[in-house]
Amino acid sequence: MELKPGLRLKSAVCDTEVVVVRPAPGDVALECGGQPMVAATAAKPEGLSLSPDHSGGTQMGKRYADDALGLEVLCVKPGAGSLSVGGEVLGLKDAKKLPASD
Amino acid sequence: MQTTLLLDMAADAAPDRLAVGAAADGLTFDEMRNRARAGAAWLAGFGGETVVFVGLNSPALPIAVFAAGLLGHPFAPLNYRLSDTDLNKLLARTSPSVAIVDDDIVGRLQPTAGVAVVARSAFDAACLDPTHREAELPYVDPDIGVLLFTSGTTGEPKAAILRHRNLTSYVISTVEFLASDEDEAALVSVPAYHIAGISAVLTGVYGGRRTVHLPTFTPEGWVELAAAEKVTHAMLVPTMLGRILDILEARGESLPALRALSYGGGRMPQPVIERAMRLLPQVAFVNAYGLTETSSTIAMLGPDDHREAMSSTDEAVRKRLGSVGRPLPSLEVEIRGPGGEVLPPNRSGEIYVRGEQVSGEYAHKKAIQDDGWFATNDGGWMDEDGYLFVEGRLDDVIVRGGENISPGEIEDVLRTHSKVTDVAVLGVPHDDWGEQVAAVVVTSEPVSTDELASLVKGQLRSTKTPELWVFREALPYNETGKLLRRQLRAELSAPQAAA
Numbered sequence: 001m002e003l004k005p006g007l008r009l010k011s012a013v014c015d016t017e018v019v020v021v022r023p024a025p026g027d028v029a030l031e032c033g034g035q036p037m038v039a040a041t042a043a044k045p046e047g048l049s050l051s052p053d054h055s056g057g058t059q060m061g062k063r064y065a066d067d068a069l070g071l072e073v074l075c076v077k078p079g080a081g082s083l084s085v086g087g088e089v090l091g092l093k094d095a096k097k098l099p100a101s102d
Numbered sequence: 103m104q105t106t107l108l109l110d111m112a113a114d115a116a117p118d119r120l121a122v123g124a125a126a127d128g129l130t131f132d133e134m135r136n137r138a139r140a141g142a143a144w145l146a147g148f149g150g151e152t153v154v155f156v157g158l159n160s161p162a163l164p165i166a167v168f169a170a171g172l173l174g175h176p177f178a179p180l181n182y183r184l185s186d187t188d189l190n191k192l193l194a195r196t197s198p199s200v201a202i203v204d205d206d207i208v209g210r211l212q213p214t215a216g217v218a219v220v221a222r223s224a225f226d227a228a229c230l231d232p233t234h235r236e237a238e239l240p241y242v243d244p245d246i247g248v249l250l251f252t253s254g255t256t257g258e259p260k261a262a263i264l265r266h267r268n269l270t271s272y273v274i275s276t277v278e279f280l281a282s283d284e285d286e287a288a289l290v291s292v293p294a295y296h297i298a299g300i301s302a303v304l305t306g307v308y309g310g311r312r313t314v315h316l317p318t319f320t321p322e323g324w325v326e327l328a329a330a331e332k333v334t335h336a337m338l339v340p341t342m343l344g345r346i347l348d349i350l351e352a353r354g355e356s357l358p359a360l361r362a363l364s365y366g367g368g369r370m371p372q373p374v375i376e377r378a379m380r381l382l383p384q385v386a387f388v389n390a391y392g393l394t395e396t397s398s399t400i401a402m403l404g405p406d407d408h409r410e411a412m413s414s415t416d417e418a419v420r421k422r423l424g425s426v427g428r429p430l431p432s433l434e435v436e437i438r439g440p441g442g443e444v445l446p447p448n449r450s451g452e453i454y455v456r457g458e459q460v461s462g463e464y465a466h467k468k469a470i471q472d473d474g475w476f477a478t479n480d481g482g483w484m485d486e487d488g489y490l491f492v493e494g495r496l497d498d499v500i501v502r503g504g505e506n507i508s509p510g511e512i513e514d515v516l517r518t519h520s521k522v523t524d525v526a527v528l529g530v531p532h533d534d535w536g537e538q539v540a541a542v543v544v545t546s547e548p549v550s551t552d553e554l555a556s557l558v559k560g561q562l563r564s565t566k567t568p569e570l571w572v573f574r575e576a577l578p579y580n581e582t583g584k585l586l587r588r589q590l591r592a593e594l595s596a597p598q599a600a601a
Contacts, residue, residue: 006103006267019103061280063274
């Protein structure tokens with residue numbers, strides 16, 4: 001699937017939902033819980049289960065990135081699965097927090 | 103990514119946390135979402151393609167921002183301080199639209215084709231109406247989030263376009279989701295039609311910080327509300343800060359709950375920030391520099407920078423108190439010369455910026471280059487350590503108390519006087535206003551400044567009336583006939599203008 005900015009995806013095996021913040025070029029298979037994610041508007045595929053190797057969970061409001069690909073997604077609904085591309089778990093990225101309101 | 107998703111996330115994760123209003127009776131994030139949905143369902147019945155907002159700060163502002171997003175329409179806040187003529191002119195430019203207007207401003211508006219005017223009280227009521235609260239909203243995927251009318255150099259306001267992706271990019275790259283403590287409260291006193299007013303709505307929601315609105319700024323009102331609501335964070339323009347310090351000093355008020363103050367939107371006089379740091383030693387000060395076209399902040403002088411500069415004996419470090427700090431890590435800044443070449447440190451040129459939060463775009467005109475670089479039209483330079491010093495608008499717009507004033511229209515009025523043969527209007531540094539309006543006039547016969555001042559006041563508003571008048575035999579021009587404003591500015595900034 002081509003991961004365009006703003007594209008919303010959901011996990012096939014848990015409650016996780018993400019939005020693509022920074023796209024990666026070409027076709028990228030983003031997985032959650034070890035299974036390919038699907039468009040948020042699509043039906044959830046049946047018969048898939050959460051892989052124990054990818055069950056670290058996602059946290060609401062956290063950004064996950066694959067620096068090699070340039071891909072970055074924002075978790076907008078948390079779930080039990082963890083995010084990966086080709087089995088490689090995505091790293092957590094911190095916001096460069098502004099020290100005050102503005 | 104849509105700005106409404108930011109509210110959805112906060113309302114899903116912290117439905118019962120206070121989003122806006124007083125600690126005693128504020129609205130929760132869940133209720134804010136419910137009202138925004140109801141407001142969107144109700145506004146849909148009026149048609150239009152833009153949601154206009156003309157009013158003071160109140161909880162209706164964030165609700166209207168998100169209602170517009172849920173409808174899929176751009177949100178366009180207008181400056182209610184404009185003259186009736188200018189306000190009506192701007193309103194007409196938003197057609198087809200629906201305008202949410204403060205009840206006491208409705209009477210100033212003329213019937214305008216394609217613009218449905220609704221009173222804010224009616225909007226507030228609709229947000230509580232069970233019929234609208236239960237309405238199903240169709241799926242939308244809007245592109246443009248906010249239209250902000252900037253005061254352009256020609257005097258005719260330009261509509262800056264901020265897309266949802268610019269705004270959300272700024273928010274998620276600078277604010278940690280729900281990272282605010284539950285006892286934090288941000289006092290917002292900048293108006294809705296200022297980019298800082300819009301970004302405060304979005305960053306407040308995403309960070310999970312309660313927002314307290316001051317409907318209209320007075321230094322007394324600000325201090326009283328800050329104390330009553332135990333405000334922890336606030337954003338001010340430099341002019342406001344100076345006036346607040348006067349009140350704090352007079353009343354012996356120390357605002358113990360206050361933790362952080364950010365300021366921006368104009369030149370901060372060094373004596374004012376130094377005084378602020380002495381009067382409010384517990385407060386972390388942040389200077390945020392940004393533009394409408396960049397979805398707010400692009401560079402920041404943080405609390406540690408402030409303290410380091412204040413206590414340093416190194417002149418270069420101390421000077422940083424007059425800088426806007428370093429660019430945000432999520433974007434790039436360059437200083438370029440007139441030929442477009444990138445300049446080394448300590449060389450003055452035009453400030454360029456590139457990053458995802460940068461829209462650099464106006465209705466009917468794209469000001470951003472194909473490679474993503476946006477020319478800010480601000481002059482400035484960077485020191486060896488990357489601290490950015492802003493010198494002011496290259497096109498000589500005067501920034502008085504956070505208000506942008508175009509010299510051209512004031513000059514035009516003065517030129518209408520029969521005895522005025524030449525005139526230059528420019529901003530000179532002023533400790534309270536950042537800049538004040540100065541007029542350098544060449545006349546054929548003596549004319550009193552009162553006469554000239556009342557001429558300007560009669561045709562423009564009082565903030566545009568020059569406060570400093572200088573009479574000259576002639577104005578300085580270069581060989582190509584270009585007025586040397588910089589030279590005049592330097593001459594007027596010398597001692598006689600400091601009084």
